[in-house]
Amino acid sequence: MNKKIGFIGAGSMAESVIAGIVNAEILPTTNIMVTNKSNKKRLEKMEEDYNIRAISDTKRMVDACDILILATKPHDVQATISSIKEHIRSEQLVISVSAGISTDYISSLIGQDVSVIRAMPNTSAAVRQSATAIAAGKYADETHIKEAEELFSTIGPTTVVKEEDMHTVTGISGSGPAYIYYLVEAMEKAAVESGLAEETARKLITQTVIGAGNMLKNSEESAGELRKKIMSPNGTTQAGIDTLKRHDFEKIIIECVRSARQRSMELGERE
Ligand SMILES: NC(=O)C1=CN([C@@H]2O[C@H](COP(=O)(O)OP(=O)(O)OC[C@H]3O[C@@H](n4cnc5c(N)ncnc54)[C@H](OP(=O)(O)O)[C@@H]3O)[C@@H](O)[C@H]2O)C=CC1
């Protein structure tokens, strides 16, 4: 790729994506630029860590880029776009990773027929294992989708979805890593409470998550079938799963994903 990419926002999501792109070496690191609102120290650190260009003047960065990645919090999108809209050019591609915010809203804030793509990566981008969903806005065509896929495929597999599905996607794969980490935290706590060394617990649980993930990816079998293979009748797994069932695990997880989806919809409602 021979484009200049500018990140508007230098938070954890921007950093995860930048780390992935830098590691993939698909373009010179000097083609990657980053700006934020006011935290100069953060910009300096990112420049130092990734050898990218930190630019404190957001408008100047917008002028210098082909692709803009909008990575501010949803409630900052309006102010951010207002401050740069005069500098956005029709040939640029704007990619937003902001949860809940629609491409129509972004287009209306920009006030021109600029191509807008919405993407939902997750923080596993930092190790190039993000699950990223991509949806096209009304001014984006197949070329823009391909461009976004090329960019985000450097941080893990991409999936093109309909924009209306983005709220659900956010509830499963955008927020999903946090659910897994929460599960791991609880398993570590249980292991340590039973006397296992923290380091040992962490090593075993981490590999268990990686192994289960690889099984899900590589096996023909469904999650349910894989689970049943581990559950010997009246064995240890059965005892554990029965406890989860008694405490309505499935219902809780469904509620969890629904709440995240609902929150994504609410974030979009400020439009
Ligand atoms: N964290 C995650 O796992 C995921 C997050 N997302 C989405 O990514 C977006 C960013 O999230 P996250 O990285 O966690 O947020 P952070 O709060 O960590 O970062 C937000 C960044 O936006 C900058 N910013 C705010 N206003 C402006 C402005 N007017 N001009 C330029 N920069 C501005 C902030 O600058 P300063 O620090 O100077 O104020 C900061 O660098 C969110 O919309 C979120 O929905 C999507 C997928 C996953």
Ligand SMILES: O=C(O)[C@@H]1CCC=N1
């Ligand atoms: O919690 C959030 O709002 C963001 C969006 C997806 C993951 N984190």
